[in-house]
Amino acid sequence: MIQQGDTLAFDEIYEKYWAKLYAFAYNRLREKEACEEIIQDIFVSLWSNRENLQITSSLSGYLFQAVKYQMLNFMKSTQVRNSYIDSFNHFRDALFDDSTNEQMALNDLKMMLEKSIEELPEKCQEVFRLSRIHHLSIQEIALQLNISHKTVENHLTKALKHLRSSLGDFLVFSIFFEFFIH
Numbered sequence: 001m002i003q004q005g006d007t008l009a010f011d012e013i014y015e016k017y018w019a020k021l022y023a024f025a026y027n028r029l030r031e032k033e034a035c036e037e038i039i040q041d042i043f044v045s046l047w048s049n050r051e052n053l054q055i056t057s058s059l060s061g062y063l064f065q066a067v068k069y070q071m072l073n074f075m076k077s078t079q080v081r082n083s084y085i086d087s088f089n090h091f092r093d094a095l096f097d098d099s100t101n102e103q104m105a106l107n108d109l110k111m112m113l114e115k116s117i118e119e120l121p122e123k124c125q126e127v128f129r130l131s132r133i134h135h136l137s138i139q140e141i142a143l144q145l146n147i148s149h150k151t152v153e154n155h156l157t158k159a160l161k162h163l164r165s166s167l168g169d170f171l172v173f174s175i176f177f178e179f180f181i182h
Helices: 007-029 032-048 059-095 099-118 122-132 138-145 149-167 169-181
Strands: none
Touching: 007 032, 007 059, 032 059, 099 122, 099 149, 122 138, 122 149, 138 149
């Protein structure tokens, strides 16, 4: 009846199979829009090719087989699309790799920081390096240098004040993270 262009027969088949085919596709793909498009394409193809349609098994078997093929095509195209996106992202990242410039800027900042530290009095430099580079506590520094806890605090305050004024607050904090982590 469909081969003769009977729209009522087509509507009946559509109503009978649409939900079953959709559930079959959705259980595998879990993508609502893709499943709806696949099922819609199958019914459009069924109607468009109705005159040349040759179903050798059952209509149900034919429709479910068509869904399988459409799902495979969808998965292949998704893989190709994802592969293309990955390739493009790698290309873009390589194209815009600015690590050399960033490394040069970081080295410049480290040199500025080192120069600023060297402007400090010798004892102040020593306390600062023990605290920020060697990560010793105030108490450990006081014991190692045989000075008071308060003197260590004063040296650190003086060093940080000097660095803030010579490099600015923002630079001090950003440089400390890079300078002392690496």
